[in-house]
Amino acid sequence: MLPRLYTDLAPWWPLLSPPDAYAEDAQVVHALVEQALDRAPRSLLELGCGSGTLASHLPNTVELTLNDLSPEMVAVAADRNPTATTHCGDLRTLRLPRTFDAVLIHDALMYLGSRDDVEAALATAAAHLEPGGVLVLMPDFVEETFYPGTDAGGGEDPSGRAVRLLEWRWDRDPDDGRFEVEMALLLRDEQGSVRSVHEQHSMGLFSLEHWGQMIRAGGFTLLPVDLTQLPLEQGVGEVFVCMYGTP
Ligand SMILES: C[S@@+](CC[C@H](N)C(=O)[O-])C[C@H]1O[C@@H](n2cnc3c(N)ncnc32)[C@H](O)[C@@H]1O
Structure with a gap:
């Protein structure tokens, strides 16, 4: 999914x-x-x-x-x-x-x-x-270049909508050929109302x-x-x- x-x-x-x-x-x-x-x-x-x-x-x-x-x-x-x-x-x-x-x-x-x-x-x-x-x-x-770390970004548009994204990478199990990225989003709509979304993305590592x-x-x-x-x-x-x- x-x-x-x-x-x-x-x-x-x-x-x-x-x-x-x-x-x-x-x-x-x-x-x-x-x-x-x-x-x-x-x-x-x-x-x-x-x-x-x-x-x-x-x-x-x-x-x-x-x-x-x-x-x-x-x-x-x-x-x-x-x-x-x-x-x-x-x-x-x-x-x-x-x-x-x-x-x-x-x-x-x-x-x-x-x-x-x-x-x-x-x-x-x-x-x-x-x-x-x-x-x-x-x-x-x-595998040779992976390191745990955090990136952040975001932007806004003229309507007042704005978003911030924090990406936190880590490796739960160094032997499973994968790493995890926690994606935390703050989403502000045109009315100034802010909500948060968190989801984990699992990524392949070879x-x-x-x-x-x-x-x-x-x-x-x-x-x-x-x-x-x-x-x-x-x-x-x-x-x-x-x-x-x-x-
Ligand atoms: C990080 S985005 C790519 C961003 C892109 N480099 C750009 O210029 O905006 C990753 C994309 O991979 C797509 N994706 C993931 N698995 C896929 C699959 N099995 N087949 C096709 N697209 C897939 C996702 O839907 C998502 O849009």
Whole structure:
């Protein structure tokens, strides 16, 4: 079952994820796909696109197709990307009758809680690429980079609606291949009334070695990632650039 953050709370996403969020991640995705293809990508499918904020920063020369399991999030993404094609469905089983230059799975990857889930997602990516096509995977954390911590954010709109989100990550059991994120939201409506919502999200955590094994077993070749040419201010987390088939 999807968390409330992606269902009844989806209309708060434009405040939670301001238009400039993920701009650097989008720059990285575009540059890495371009390096791998040796040309600019013409089409891209994002699986688990959420609010579509990252996608909205890709150049408008890229024809976008956006997928999410949540119809509410698909609506938010469509609003932010009016020219994109959108599809509601599970990224583990989605099959569209076409292929793309590139497939992207950004932080939606964290919701894949088992190796079976990751393998199913890789099969979906493979089904939407020709040999030589590029898959970019951007997990927030791998086992080697995970650390417990807290992030906070939020925003407001001219109507007076405002939201604050506290994300508290911790690992209940270092051996179960998962970590927990406590999501605490304070939501203020136009009338100034504030309510709170707390929910726990369970996220998958795999080692670099396991990622490598799963990617190769899915029919992909891992390519080296070189970000030194990009003027990045914040930097990005782990990025896997995978070519479908053998280069
Ligand atoms: C953190 S959001 C992605 C945010 C996105 N990077 C952006 O630019 O706004 C994670 C998304 O993954 C989606 N998701 C989780 N499991 C999924 C699945 N099995 N299939 C498709 N989407 C899924 C959720 O509905 C949610 O919208």
